[in-house]
Amino acid sequence: MFSVQPQSCSSCNVNCVRSLNHQPVCVQLQCIRKQRLKFHLLPAKWSGPITRSHIDRHYRIHSNVSLSVGTGAVPVEHDKANVNTPCAFLQLSINAFDYNCHVDLIKLLRQEGKLHRLRKARQKMSELFPLTEEIWLDWLKDEIRLTEDESDREKVYELFKRAVKDYVCPEIWLEYVQYSIGGMGAQGGIERVRSIFERALTAVGLHMTKGASIWEAYREFEIVILSTVQPPPGSAPSQEQQELLNAQLERIHTLFRRQLAVPLMDMEGTYAEYSDWADDGVPEMVTRQYRRALQQLEKGKPFEEALLVSEPPKLAEYQAYIDFEMKEGDPARVQIIFERALAENCLVPDLWIKYTTYLDRQLKIRDLVLSAHERAVRNCPWTMGLWKSYLLALERHGADHQTVTDVFEKALNAGFIQATDYVEIWQSFLDYLRRRVDFSKEWSRELDELRAAFARSLDYLKQDVEERFSESGDLSCTIMQIWARIEALHCKNMQKARELWDSIMTKGNAKHANMWLEYYNLERSYGDASHCRKALHRAVQCTSDYPEHVCDVLLNFERVEGSLEDWDAAVQKTETKINRVNEQRARVAEKEALQARQEEEKVEHRRKAKADKKGQKKSQKVNRTGDKRKADDEYEEEWGEDAGMDEELFKLRNSIVTATEELMETESGLFGRRAPPRKTEPPGFRKNQRGSSEAPQQPQDVSKEQRIDENCVFVSNLAFNLDDPEGKLRALFQGCGTVQQVRPVFSMNGVFRGYCYVQFEDRLAVPEALKLDRKEVDGRPMYVSPCVDKNKNPDFKVFKYKTAMEKHKIFISGLPYTCTKETLEDLCKQHGTVKAIRLVTNRSGKPKGLAYVEYENEAQASQAVLKMDGSMLENFTLSVAISNPPSRKMEDKGVPSRLLGAAMPRQPQGARGKGRTQISLLPRSLYRQSTPDAKAENGTISAPHTTETDGVHGGPGTTSPDTQSKSLSNEDFARMLLKK
Structure with missing residues (x-):
């Protein structure tokens, strides 16, 4: 236990x-x-x-x-x-x-x-x-119940003062003023109540929906005071009583006038109440102010209604409201809407930064600015930018040194998420200490404090920060560079500056030319020529990134400062360095060229192997006994599973099938309605019969074809075993618009081919249907694409997502295959507002361990990359980066690939597709020999110059003159065989 x-x-x-x-x-x-x-x-x-x-x-x-x-x-x-x-x-x-x-x-x-x-x-x-409104109210009510004497009341007053500092809460202010009214009988109690009411009006009096309650409570309080100063009925007031009575009446009038000038909900009732209460009626000036406030209320009502109907935390609605008020330009209203937004979005650093920046640049009121900065770092202590702004605000408003130091010490313990944050906060504090030093004096306590702070910062970055982040965050030693320049410029202490630069170079910076040139410029400005020469000689010796530039600087220096011996030494040193660098670059270039050749050979080998394997598979399928290869199968094998049906042939088939819609179940998809499969007539007889029966139906109205394209979408990647594809797809697309027809495509034996056409009555339904792209149907992502004539646009492809860098979107790899969208959303929303998540899947709907997550802005995406990269999820290490997909290489339209074993260029097909007699019988070796000569002047490969006669290639009299001049005779073939 x-x-x-x-x-x-x-x-x-x-x-x-x-x-x-x-x-x-x-x-x-x-x-x-x-x-x-x-x-x-x-x-x-x-x-x-x-x-x-x-x-x-x-x-x-x-x-x-x-x-x-x-x-x-x-x-x-x-x-x-x-x-x-x-x-x-x-x-x-x-x-x-x-x-x-x-x-x-x-x-x-x-x-x-x-x-x-x-x-x-x-x-x-x-x-x-900072405590929420509910926690503060519970605490205050518990303490109020236990109040026994005046000392206890003072403790409650102090508690109220703390409560109203965390967030702007009208309910807490209302509780505060009501509690103060209970102590109005004490000495100075009435003035105390009025003071608290005025503070409440300043804080929440402009709250458009809840501010009226404070105004009404204030008026009721003053009306009660009025009843205490009025003389008894029938008695004449003294002069002193009359003065008190007039002063109290004026207070109530003033409250009415002040409230009617502020845009608040239910202003009309307040105006009517004032009209009844005032004996002389409402003054004209008050009426004008009231109407002006009504106009402002009408402008703000849409934003208040949006806040009313939206779900917490309502950040987007508040952002729009803030932008509106900032354009209006009333600082008090800008402040109240910021405070309302922060009460519900207290953990959003960007909102605090925007608010404090506005206060720093616009209002510049000390107490208001420093209070906002203090609350910002209490709510978001992990944000370095808020601490940095807080330090600057303290210095700007003349805070004492101890206060600034205490805030800085709290910042070091805030737990920043990056090593560079600690470097930046140290730089801000060191800048503050440097501005305190009077460098006209040889020695001062502030100068000693500055030097001690520089030394402490280096120790802190080396020990605490490196232990936590495995890096100091200051790779270029910026803090040490600033320290060295201060010592050289203000303290005239070049010896200390040189010691600091020696330390900088030993930290891995000696190979960078810019570091040596920075040191050289320091010596040039505050040192002497000998140290400048020494620095440049060391730079030539150590620099590896830009040695030519350093050599030029050394030679130019010797032209101005050096003797002949110095010039000769510089020339010899620079020539030796340049020769050595050129040799190193030549070796590196040779090595890279060798690696590139090896890589090209590997790629060429893989390409040839793949082409040979594809050619073997294709030849096996062609030579298989009894094979009656259909054109739609060849189309899918040649152009991929997702290739669409030939639109021109589909429209031809559609014109035939429209009259006989009851025979849709026997459609083949590419070839239109076929004869029953048991017919055994010769191909020629069946072709002629089909041609004569369909010839009158082939011509179609162009406008009708265009209308079908515009009203139709192509659906693919469906499961072959999908039950009732027509019914399921009709129900699925019914929400997009009125579905006129769903045409699933079946094979000769009645097997569903996995794709279909959905035709709508109205073209406006097509964009809605395209939104269903990648929607899962029986566990597979359904592909929905526009219906495009592939004969007119053979290279038409639609890629749904951007291929350029998107800084507000991150790419995650290494995800477990069991990871769901909900799990990933729970993981990612810890770092910002997630707008969309896309899990990458293969054609069968199985996850590939990749995902794209879209955030609301670039800052949230960057934060997610920093926090999630390298993290673990179900024993999988995640790799997270900003989304930047590789560019999609477009195929050269003018030069189609003609690899060994690749398919011949597609030939125009008739209504029946590609007949079996169209298969080329020319040996593949002859194709390989003729390929180089087949290139045209514009870089394209000339297609075989043959014509089709009844679907047969290459009969006598069918070749063109070009082909006839290059054809081979039997003697040519005999000589080729004898050579072998």
């Missing part, structure tokens, strides 16, 4: 070891990190930290829990609340920044009624996090 038993931990030597079912658990954070202590209920190979879920699991398994101090603890039965309270305390001792655990502990202690521990828990949480 669980008991608190102080023991000494063997790792950290602290009496903090506790027992959980006789398992030692050290709650010291550093001990947990080192030892990775495990509960007995964790997996056998668990190597992660102890989390709250593991402790909760333990208490779900073991309902009897004991809580005692010392040894020999006895198990005691507790209810569920007592069971979870020690669990929450234990988790907070392990991780004090567990927000949910703080909330749970406060709820449990409130249920138990343990006020002292509840106060401490709330106090601890308020020090670490």
Whole structure:
């Protein structure tokens, strides 16, 4: 069972070891990190930290829990609340920044009624996090109920002051003013109430939907005060009483006028109330202000209605509202809408940055600006930019040095996610310290502090940051460069500057020419010629990226400063360096050329092997006994599974089938309606009969064909065993528009071919149908593409997604094949707002372990790349990068590939497709010999100059003059055989 038993931990030597079912658990954070202590209920190979879920699991398994101090603890039965309270305390001792655990502990202690521990828990949480409106209201109401004397009331007042600082909450302000009214009887109580009301109006009086409640409460309070200063009925007031009465009436009039000038909901009722209350009627100036406020209210109503109907956190709606108010230009209204947005989107750094930037540049009110910056870093402490802006704001508004230093120390402990963030925050603090130094004095305390801070920054980056991120974040040693320049420029201490630059060069920067030139410029400005020459000679010796540039700088320096001996030495050194560099580059170029040739040979070998294998398979299929290869099979094999049907042939078939729609089940798809398969007439007889029967139907109206194309989509990649494809697809596409016809394509034996045509009555339904592309149908992605005539547009292809870089989208590889869209969304939405997720699948719908995730903006995508790249998901290492697909290479239309074993260029087909007598009988070796001579002047390969006569190639008299002049005789063939 669980008991608190102080023991000494063997790792950290602290009496903090506790027992959980006789398992030692050290709650010291550093001990947990080192030892990775495990509960007995964790997996056998668990190597992660102890989390709250593991402790909760333990208490779900073991309902009897004991809580005692010392040894020999006895198990005691507790209810569920007592069971979870020690669990929450234990988790907070392990991780004090567990927000949910703080909330749970406060709820449990409130249920138990343990006020002292509840106060401490709330106090601890308020020090670490800004509290929500609900938590503050519960806390305030509990404290108000326990108020007994004036000292307790003062504590509640202080609590209210803290509560209104976290977020702008009209409910908390209303509770505040109502509580203050209860103390109006004390000395100075009325003025205190008015002061709190004025602060409330400043904070939330412009809230368009909830601000009216504060105004009404203020008016009611003043009306009550009016009743106390009025004389009794029938008595004449004294002069003093009359002055008090007139002053109180003026206060109420002023409140009405101020409220009517502010655009608030239900303004009409307030105006009517003022009209009834005022004896002399509403002044004209107040009426004009009221009408102007009504116009502003009408402008803001669409934004308020959008907020009312949208779901939290309503970030997009608030962004639009903020942009509107910033265009209007009223700083007070801009501030209130920012505060409303941040109350519901407190963890959005970009929103805080936008708000604080506006305050820094527009309002520039010290208390308002610094308060906003402080709340920003409390809500988003991991954002370095907010801390940097906070430091600048403190300096800008004249904060004392200790305050700036304390804020900087908090920033170092904020837990940034990148090593470069620590470098940047150190640079900001060092800039602040440098601006404090008076360099006209030889020595000052501020200068010593600046030098100490520079030294500390280098140690911090080397130890703390490198230990955490495996890098210092300052590869170019920017901080050391700035320090060296300050020493040289302001302190005239070139010796210290040279020591710093020596350290910079030893950190791997000696090979970079720009680093040496920066050092040379420093010596040139504040040093002497000998050190400049020494620096340039070292640069020529060590530089590897741009040696020519360094050599030119050295030679130019010697032209100005050097003697003849110096010039000769420089020329000799630079020539030696250039010769050595040229030799190295030649060796590298030779090596790269060799690798390129080897790679080309490998590619050529694979290409030839693939072409040979394809030619063998094709020849086997052609020579197979009894093979009656159909043109649609050859079309699919030659152009891929996703190739569409020949649109011209489909339209020809459609003109025939329209009159005999009842025979749709025997359609072949490419060839139109066929004769029954059992007919055994010779091919010539069947062809002539078919030609005579269909000849009158072949001519079609062009406008009708165009109409069919525009109203039709092509659906492919469907399962061959799909039941009732026509019915399923009709139901699927019915939501896009009125479906006129669904034409599934079947083979000769009635097997569904996996593709079909869907024709709508209206062309406007086609774009809606294309949106169903990649939709799963029986576990396979269905491809929906426009209906295009492939004879007129043979290279028409539609790629749905962009192929250029999209900075707001990330590409994830290495995903487990079992990963679902929901799992990936839960993982990615931790780093920003996910707009869309696309899991890449193959044709059968199986995932390929790849995905594209689209974020709302580039910053969120970059954040996701930094946090997710290299992370683990179900024992798979994820690789995450910004989406930048490789360019899709377009095939050269003028030069079709003519590889060994590849298919002949497609020939125009008749209504029956390609007849079996169209197969070329010329040996493949002769095709290979004639290929080089077949190239035309424009780079294209000339097609065989043959004509079709009744579907037969190459009869006597069918060759063109060009072909006839290059043809081979029997003697030529005989000589070729004899040569072999």
